[in-house]
Amino acid sequence: MAFKPSQRRSREEEDTELNITPIMNLMVVLIPLLLSVAQLTEIALLEYLPPAEAAEAPDAGSAPEEPGQKGGEEARLSLVINLTESNIQVSMFNKVKPGPHFYEIPLLPEGTYDWKALNDSLWSVKQREVGPQLGLDSTENEFGEWEYFPRFKFLDGRELSITARGETPFQLIVAAMDVCRFHKEDGEKRELFPVTVLKQFE
Amino acid sequence: MAFAPSKGKKNLRKEKGSLTLNSMMDMMTIILLFLLKSMSTSGALIRPSEYVDLPMADREMDPKKAVALLVSAEGVFKDTEGDPQALSLIDELEDPANPVLPGLESFLVERRDLALKVGQAFKGEVTIQCDKSIPYRWLLKVIATCGVTEFGTIDFVIIKKKA
Numbered sequence: 001m002a003f004k005p006s007q008r009r010s011r012e013e014e015d016t017e018l019n020i021t022p023i024m025n026l027m028v029v030l031i032p033l034l035l036s037v038a039q040l041t042e043i044a045l046l047e048y049l050p051p052a053e054a055a056e057a058p059d060a061g062s063a064p065e066e067p068g069q070k071g072g073e074e075a076r077l078s079l080v081i082n083l084t085e086s087n088i089q090v091s092m093f094n095k096v097k098p099g100p101h102f103y104e105i106p107l108l109p110e111g112t113y114d115w116k117a118l119n120d121s122l123w124s125v126k127q128r129e130v131g132p133q134l135g136l137d138s139t140e141n142e143f144g145e146w147e148y149f150p151r152f153k154f155l156d157g158r159e160l161s162i163t164a165r166g167e168t169p170f171q172l173i174v175a176a177m178d179v180c181r182f183h184k185e186d187g188e189k190r191e192l193f194p195v196t197v198l199k200q201f202e
Numbered sequence: 203m204a205f206a207p208s209k210g211k212k213n214l215r216k217e218k219g220s221l222t223l224n225s226m227m228d229m230m231t232i233i234l235l236f237l238l239k240s241m242s243t244s245g246a247l248i249r250p251s252e253y254v255d256l257p258m259a260d261r262e263m264d265p266k267k268a269v270a271l272l273v274s275a276e277g278v279f280k281d282t283e284g285d286p287q288a289l290s291l292i293d294e295l296e297d298p299a300n301p302v303l304p305g306l307e308s309f310l311v312e313r314r315d316l317a318l319k320v321g322q323a324f325k326g327e328v329t330i331q332c333d334k335s336i337p338y339r340w341l342l343k344v345i346a347t348c349g350v351t352e353f354g355t356i357d358f359v360i361i362k363k364k365a
Binding site (some may be wrong): 031050157177 | 223227230231233234237238240241248250256257258259260261262263264265266274284285311332333334335336337338341342345348349354355356357359360361362
């Protein structure tokens with residue numbers, strides 16, 4: 001049982017203040033330290049996987065494949081975008097003459113590439129030529145890990161080659177790689193051609 | 203002539219004033235928490251080099267530790283945290299007879315052989331900090347050189363685009 005405090009007790013209680021000076025010292029050291037290592041710009045990686053030897057450019061001697069044609073192997077779309085001085089050329093099935101499988105997207109009036117039109121055009125190619133996903137394929141990589149990837153009508157249904165003039169700055173190539181990756185529709189990201197191959201301008 | 207200080211004032215007992223640090227403590231705590239939150243462990247793996255102006259892209263892949271290279275307007279360098287060492291300079295990059303860069307090739311071969319010698323799993327990964335203004339023909343040569351030396355996974359460091 002606790003005793004009742006004495007009525008005669010008249011001593012005033014002193015205000016005790018917490019000594020925060022050591023905490024302040026710690027803060028003063030920590031904040032400049034963290035400021036010096038802080039990264040104000042966020043960085044990330046853009047992965048580029050060079051094509052395997054077998055999947056490289058089609059045999060120069062063979063005739064261009066017709067759309068949808070299937071030889072001994074699975075058919076290839078061979079989608080290429082070419083960044084030229086005056087436009088963006090889009091080619092499929094190795095076509096180089098204007099038509100449904102070779103067309104050009106002119107520059108915008110301010111002289112820059114029309115990335116929006118390219119993105120819309122690739123979405124149309126994906127729907128019209130590549131079509132829906134047919135299933136999943138898997139392959140074992142050299143480290144013994146299984147990798148799964150979607151299968152389409154064309155063996156290269158997720159692949160696109162980019163060619164450009166030698167003096168094209170890297171930023172434009174990165175922008176092109178970004179544009180060819182996804183198409184945004186109704187706030188949703190739809191996959192276009194995420195596997196990009198960088199090739200020499202021909 | 204200055205007057206003599208008042209005797210009363212001289213003996214006046216001064217009250218001990220204390221500085222109120224509470225508001226400052228609040229501020230410091232908020233700053234500290236913000237800095238701790240913005241500090242990421244992945245960011246510490248790769249620090250953007252002061253010698254290159256990185257391009258911007260819409261990617262999310264986190265940085266990882268790999269063989270690090272710098273490609274600037276002066277050439278290709280081995281990235282050694284603030285003290286880059288030249289591997290291939292402009293004359294090699296502009297030489298049309300050379301599809302691969304000899305300086306870079308010997309460095310990558312050395313790194314590959316070292317990894318195999320010490321029994322590390324060689325994944326063939328290389329991280330490149332590439333200036334956004336470098337021409338495409340240089341880029342193709344760097345990629346070709348990485349390809350012939352079995353560095354098959356090339357990651358370019360970019361600045362994340364703000365959503």
